[in-house]
Amino acid sequence: MEGETNNYLRERREMEWRENLRKQIKAKDRTSIERVKMPEERPDDRIKGQVEVNKGLTDEMAVKEARRCLDCLNPTCIQGCPVNINIPEFIKCIEAGNFADAAIVLKDTNALPAVCGRVCPQEVQCEANCFYTLKLKKEPVAIGYLERFAADFERNSGNISLPEVAANNGIKVAVIGSGPAGLSASGELAKLGYQVTVFEALHELGGVLKYGIPEFRLPNSIVDVEINNLKKLGVTFHKNIIIGKTLSFEDLSRQGFKAFFVGSGAGLPGFMNIPGENYIGILSSNEYLTRVNLMGAARPDYDTPVQFGKNVAVIGGGNTAMDSVRTAKRLGAERAMIIYRRSLDEMPARKEEIKHAMEEGIEFMTLRNPVEYIADKNGRVKSIRVQQMELGEPDSSGRRKPVPIEGSEYLLDADLVIVSVGVSPNPLIPQSLPELNVTRWGTIGVDAVSMQSNIPGVFAGGDIVRGGATVILAMGDGKKAARGIHDMLDNTVNKTLQDKSTASS
Amino acid sequence: MNTILRKENLSELVVKLEIEAPLIAQKRKPGHFVIVKIGDKGERIPLTISQADPDKGTITLIVQKVGTTSHKLAALNAGDTVTDLAGPLGHATHIEKVGTVLCAGGGVGIAPLLPIVEAMHTAGNRIISVLGARSKNLIILEKEIRAASDEVIITTDDGSYGQLGLITKGMEEVISKEKVDMAITIGPAIMMKFCSLLTKKFNIPTVASLNTIMVDGTGMCGACRVSVAGKTKFVCVDGPEFDAHDVDFDELLMRLNAYKEQEYSNYQQYKENIKA
Numbered sequence: 109m110e111g112e113t114n115n116y117l118r119e120r121r122e123m124e125w126r127e128n129l130r131k132q133i134k135a136k137d138r139t140s141i142e143r144v145k146m147p148e149e150r151p152d153d154r155i156k157g158q159v160e161v162n163k164g165l166t167d168e169m170a171v172k173e174a175r176r177c178l179d180c181l182n183p184t185c186i187q188g189c190p191v192n193i194n195i196p197e198f199i200k201c202i203e204a205g206n207f208a209d210a211a212i213v214l215k216d217t218n219a220l221p222a223v224c225g226r227v228c229p230q231e232v233q234c235e236a237n238c239f240y241t242l243k244l245k246k247e248p249v250a251i252g253y254l255e256r257f258a259a260d261f262e263r264n265s266g267n268i269s270l271p272e273v274a275a276n277n278g279i280k281v282a283v284i285g286s287g288p289a290g291l292s293a294s295g296e297l298a299k300l301g302y303q304v305t306v307f308e309a310l311h312e313l314g315g316v317l318k319y320g321i322p323e324f325r326l327p328n329s330i331v332d333v334e335i336n337n338l339k340k341l342g343v344t345f346h347k348n349i350i351i352g353k354t355l356s357f358e359d360l361s362r363q364g365f366k367a368f369f370v371g372s373g374a375g376l377p378g379f380m381n382i383p384g385e386n387y388i389g390i391l392s393s394n395e396y397l398t399r400v401n402l403m404g405a406a407r408p409d410y411d412t413p414v415q416f417g418k419n420v421a422v423i424g425g426g427n428t429a430m431d432s433v434r435t436a437k438r439l440g441a442e443r444a445m446i447i448y449r450r451s452l453d454e455m456p457a458r459k460e461e462i463k464h465a466m467e468e469g470i471e472f473m474t475l476r477n478p479v480e481y482i483a484d485k486n487g488r489v490k491s492i493r494v495q496q497m498e499l500g501e502p503d504s505s506g507r508r509k510p511v512p513i514e515g516s517e518y519l520l521d522a523d524l525v526i527v528s529v530g531v532s533p534n535p536l537i538p539q540s541l542p543e544l545n546v547t548r549w550g551t552i553g554v555d556a557v558s559m560q561s562n563i564p565g566v567f568a569g570g571d572i573v574r575g576g577a578t579v580i581l582a583m584g585d586g587k588k589a590a591r592g593i594h595d596m597l598d599n600t601v602n603k604t605l606q607d608k609s610t611a612s613s
Numbered sequence: 614m615n616t617i618l619r620k621e622n623l624s625e626l627v628v629k630l631e632i633e634a635p636l637i638a639q640k641r642k643p644g645h646f647v648i649v650k651i652g653d654k655g656e657r658i659p660l661t662i663s664q665a666d667p668d669k670g671t672i673t674l675i676v677q678k679v680g681t682t683s684h685k686l687a688a689l690n691a692g693d694t695v696t697d698l699a700g701p702l703g704h705a706t707h708i709e710k711v712g713t714v715l716c717a718g719g720g721v722g723i724a725p726l727l728p729i730v731e732a733m734h735t736a737g738n739r740i741i742s743v744l745g746a747r748s749k750n751l752i753i754l755e756k757e758i759r760a761a762s763d764e765v766i767i768t769t770d771d772g773s774y775g776q777l778g779l780i781t782k783g784m785e786e787v788i789s790k791e792k793v794d795m796a797i798t799i800g801p802a803i804m805m806k807f808c809s810l811l812t813k814k815f816n817i818p819t820v821a822s823l824n825t826i827m828v829d830g831t832g833m834c835g836a837c838r839v840s841v842a843g844k845t846k847f848v849c850v851d852g853p854e855f856d857a858h859d860v861d862f863d864e865l866l867m868r869l870n871a872y873k874e875q876e877y878s879n880y881q882q883y884k885e886n887i888k889a
Binding site: 309310311319347348349350353354355356373375376377379381385386387388389391392394395398399403404407408409410411412413414415486487534535536539 | 636637640650652654655656657681682696697698699700701702828829831832833834835836838839840845847850864867868870871872875876879882
């Protein structure tokens with residue numbers, strides 16, 4: 109399989125147009141071009157609304173950036189990509205001015221390029237493995253920006269290409285959850301000719317892409333375009349169906365589904381279990397973001413309420429914490445603060461998100477930890493007892509462990525607290541399949557290659573397996589599981605045919 | 614899908630809706646709830662299923678007009694559709710024969726109590742139901758409750774029907790004259806709190822079905838969290854029924870007020886809009 113891929117990549121690289129392109133500019137001239145800067149909305153403008161912060165590259169910027177790519181013989185960047193996009197190929201399409209072709213290359217391996225171009229942590233994936241990073245110690249080619257550019261170009265052109273789809277094989281596969289893992293699995297399975305039905309528990313499709321990631325980082329309209337593309341590939345979507353509740357796995361088997369992909373996500377927010385955490389005005393980032401992003405709570409004509417805090421404290425340092433604190437700022441918070449128990453260096457959020465948050469006036473209170481909440485007489489939170497921390501020895505994660513400083517506690521005013529300290533897997537599917545192998549963290553145990561659980565025919569991926577990871581890792585899982593499902597079903601189909609022929613002979 | 618087949622006004626404030634929902638009707642058991650959303654800009658609210666007819670493929674919801682969404686739902690008529698309906702959610706009631714079961718339903722809480730009364734009755738329990746409400750017009754489903762109960766006591770705050778007094782008065786009357794093996798209470802949080810305090814005094818195991826604020830109803834948001842025996846639980850996936858004696862009702866009452874002001878102004882806006 110790997111050899112096959114390498115051969116394919118080499119063949120593509122040796123195409124005449126790629127060779128010509130390589131010859132046009134000397135490597136030295138390529139490497140002397142400076143990395144493009146992403147045009148952004150001004151911080152004081154963007155915090156007034158939900159407008160997308162990154163505006164996207166212009167054609168000229170994209171072509172110039174594409175020229176930086178050396179079209180390496182050994183494209184290490186691809187190894188950093190969980191869905192193995194042929195990165196040099198799509199970048200060289202951009203350099204050649206064939207923007208639409210670049211999008212086709214992306215969609216060959218990635219069902220949601222416009223999404224990934226926006227929310228993937230490229231700095232620790234493809235761009236971390238770019239020749240510029242590894243060997244030249246220079247800023248990597250802006251692969252993420254270019255991915256977004258190509259996907260946006262295609263979408264805006266109104267001329268959306270669809271990947272090649274194998275003939276419908278009539279085999280029904282059920283996908284549970286329409287988040288990144290489910291969408292990616294559906295796209296792959298549809299391409300392989302399966303009849304895919306996606307079951308979504310909520311009233312909207314897209315999972316975390318809709319309820320979690322805010323408009324200013326990933327507009328919902330972009331997610332909808334990607335979902336519509338899947339519909340064009342023949343994928344059927346059903347909303348408001350909770351598998352394990354509305355329909356059981358048995359029901360689906362009876363309806364003729366031959367395999368299941370569970371991508372039900374990390375839908376159970378974690379709390380810290382400290383005194384006062386159930387006071388009014390203290391909520392999970394999942395709840396806060398769902399109210400604002402999915403339910404439109406901040407807009408006057410929507411029924412769902414949300415609290416507009418004056419002093420908003422977000423507990424945690426991940427991307428979800430950044431999304432929450434930046435949302436609070438946009439909803440008019442005077443102070444929007446991050447409270448994080450380690451230092452900036454250990455913060456798990458993407459550097460870009462931290463940078464954007466700082467530009468927007470978010471206060472970073474690092475080496476701080478809440479230990480208690482204090483409320484007014486109505487049970488509404490009014491302040492946080494904060495403890496100062498220092499970094500001790502590295503813990504099992506390799507990061508230096510935060511240690512409380514004795515006697516350092518103080519009170520901080522806060523009328524809205526958003527707890528963003530991680531999520532656990534949603535319990536509904538494991539509850540409905542008692543024989544399913546569930547780890548002690550509540551995640552579904554799967555085979556690392558096929559993504560199959562201990563129940564034959566039941567596959568899983570994304571946060572229900574990982575506990576809380578990224579969009580792209582979920583998508584990578586979905587893709588792997590699609591392959592696993594295909595291998596299983598292909599074998600059974602072949603076996604059935606063999607059995608039939610043996611029986612008849 | 615989700616078409617309202619029949620609507621009945623049980624009182625000025627309470628409506629009964631029979632809604633086409635074949636998949637939910639098949640799976641629903643006593644104690645289950647659904648999430649309902651009206652219109653594209655509506656909010657998601659939990660409502661306990663009162664009855665279901667799997668053959669007909671319908672579920673029955675009983676709604677008291679309180680805020681915007683319940684008013685919107687109550688304003689729908691036969692032939693209209695409920696925009697979004699998802700379920701059945703939560704754990705079903707544990708049904709078994711324990712002996713004598715005291716079932717206390719307050720106001721619109723009588724609706725979700727009915728299927729539990731019926732199932733506990735079928736399981737062979739002696740059922741004594743106590744129904745309480747502010748006044749006569751808020752006592753609902755009396756006939757249906759009577760059909761599945763060995764004895765029924767009714768109390769109203771204003772004395773307009775049954776005995777004058779709170780529901781706990783009716784319960785105490787039962788407890789004082791016979792051995793009660795178990796109690797079930799469903800109704801406003803404040804009522805369940807006092808029912809629970811009463812049965813605790815007599816050491817009667819008691820189950821309360823909690824109705825909290827929810828957004829998704831599937832464990833995702835944690836809006837519904839409640840302290841049970843000192844531990845935080847999610848009503849949507851851990852409940853909705855809990856050992857009443859372990860529930861921190863004061864915290865529950867406090868948390869129900871989380872969005873009171875916004876809910877009030879939203880409702881005022883809704884009323885303005887329907888006038889216009």
